[in-house]
Amino acid sequence: MSLELTAPAQEAPDVADDGVWLECIETGEQYAPFDEIRYTSDAGALLEVRYADPPTFDDFEGRGVWRYRAALPFEEGVSLPEGDTPLHEAPRLEDDVGVETLRIKHEGMNPTGSFKDRGMTVGVRVAKELGVNRLACASTGNTSAALAAYGARGGMETLVLLPSGKVAAGKIAQAALHDARILEVDGNFDSCLDIVQDLAERGEVYLLNSLNPFRLEGQKTIGLEILEQFRGDYGDFPDRIVLPVGNAGNTAALYKAFRELVQSGSLDPSEVPKLTGVQAEGAAPMVEAVENGWDDTERWDEVETRATAIRIGNPVNAPKALPGIRETDGTAVAVSDEEITTAQRDLAREGIGVEPASAASVAGLRKLRNAGTVGGDEEVVCLTTGHLLKDPDAAFEAGAEPEPVANSTDAVLDLLAE
Ligand SMILES: Cc1ncc(COP(=O)(O)O)c(C=O)c1O
Numbered sequence: 001m002s003l004e005l006t007a008p009a010q011e012a013p014d015v016a017d018d019g020v021w022l023e024c025i026e027t028g029e030q031y032a033p034f035d036e037i038r039y040t041s042d043a044g045a046l047l048e049v050r051y052a053d054p055p056t057f058d059d060f061e062g063r064g065v066w067r068y069r070a071a072l073p074f075e076e077g078v079s080l081p082e083g084d085t086p087l088h089e090a091p092r093l094e095d096d097v098g099v100e101t102l103r104i105k106h107e108g109m110n111p112t113g114s115f116k117d118r119g120m121t122v123g124v125r126v127a128k129e130l131g132v133n134r135l136a137c138a139s140t141g142n143t144s145a146a147l148a149a150y151g152a153r154g155g156m157e158t159l160v161l162l163p164s165g166k167v168a169a170g171k172i173a174q175a176a177l178h179d180a181r182i183l184e185v186d187g188n189f190d191s192c193l194d195i196v197q198d199l200a201e202r203g204e205v206y207l208l209n210s211l212n213p214f215r216l217e218g219q220k221t222i223g224l225e226i227l228e229q230f231r232g233d234y235g236d237f238p239d240r241i242v243l244p245v246g247n248a249g250n251t252a253a254l255y256k257a258f259r260e261l262v263q264s265g266s267l268d269p270s271e272v273p274k275l276t277g278v279q280a281e282g283a284a285p286m287v288e289a290v291e292n293g294w295d296d297t298e299r300w301d302e303v304e305t306r307a308t309a310i311r312i313g314n315p316v317n318a319p320k321a322l323p324g325i326r327e328t329d330g331t332a333v334a335v336s337d338e339e340i341t342t343a344q345r346d347l348a349r350e351g352i353g354v355e356p357a358s359a360a361s362v363a364g365l366r367k368l369r370n371a372g373t374v375g376g377d378e379e380v381v382c383l384t385t386g387h388l389l390k391d392p393d394a395a396f397e398a399g400a401e402p403e404p405v406a407n408s409t410d411a412v413l414d415l416l417a418e
Pocket residue numbers: 114140142143244245246247248249250251309310355357358385386
């Protein structure tokens with residue numbers, strides 16, 4: 001099984017370019033990385049980027065995503081720049097949830113307000129290498145915002161397909177201002193992705209969803225950064241990383257980051273954090289697959305949740321992400337929209353503003369701690385994936401009501417005295 005945590009590093013095959021190649025996760029078939037455009041193998045399965053020389057911690061220098069160039073296919077990318085996000089303390093929440101340590105890795109602090117920027121800095125660089133011009137994605141919002149911004153930065157045309165009426169305002173505003181062509185589809189995210197895949201297979205566009213294996217290379221740096229930051233503060237690595245799951249790209253990417261460090265001998269398998277995925281109850285095919293011990297998900301045609309970013313019924317990266325959860329001894333859990341809103345308020349009280357999907361990680365941790373699945377002695381990092389301002393309507397719904405007051409100091413004092 002090529003996705004085992006302890007799978008050894010391989011020698012570069014003939015098709016490799018500078019020690020980098022693409023490999024089918026099911027058949028092991030290998031492909032040259034930049035000779036042709038391909039998203040899947042001849043067998044129709046997912047591809048992974050492979051390196052003959054997996055990185056060690058000592059290889060990392062500089063800041064942000066490109067600090068980790070030794071773990072990436074290029075030395076530099078189309079950058080805004082991205083990464084280097086805070087690993088916040090959250091002492092009240094830590095006490096309240098009841099774990100030894102809780103840190104919040106806030107990916108909402110990236111240039112366009114979500115982790116997608118880490119994937120796009122690499123993905124758009126690859127697009128340039130391949131000489132394509134029209135970039136495209138299906139999106140619940142954040143991917144489109146990031147693609148539009150990085151496409152603009154790279155001087156390229158961008159096309160985004162969004163599920164009509166189901167994308168938060170801040171995200172559409174970003175894609176619009178960065179001049180993406182925005183098509184609103186009468187369908188959900190999964191059907192938008194089906195269409196973009198069709199367009200990509202016909203050679204009309206270069207697909208930059210997380211089905212593109214190079215996108216996930218950039219997203220690996222979330223895991224690398226967490227390990228370095230956490231070790232810098234505590235001298236060890238976290239026991240568990242809890243993350244919201246939609247298309248399951250981050251789960252796959254973090255697992256790959258850890259596998260490569262194990263391959264290079266930088267990380268002992270016993271030190272790898274347990275990957276713990278959280279989905280909304282109305283869109284939880286990964287939780288279903290984990291609970292049933294499946295190797296892939298079954299598509300959910302009807303999905304609904306307030307956390308629109310993870311309103312996804314057919315997570316394309318499931319075959320990469322499920323081994324990650326299993327091999328790290330992690331788990332997955334579904335939370336209700338009410339639990340997500342409570343967690344969004346809890347984070348806001350610590351000064352950390354996130355969109356609903358991001359708060360799912362904290363909601364899931366609380367649920368697993370209450371059930372005893374997570375121990376009180378654990379050191380945990382929760383990933384928060386997108387900024388509060390992405391979804392202003394959700395923030396208004398969860399937050400305090402503005403109070404009207406007359407235009408005088410006395411009126412303000414009277415109101416405060418009530
Ligand atoms: C804010 C936010 N959180 C979480 C996710 C889920 O991440 P993944 O698709 O990598 O599982 C997404 C998009 O999918 C997102 O936009």
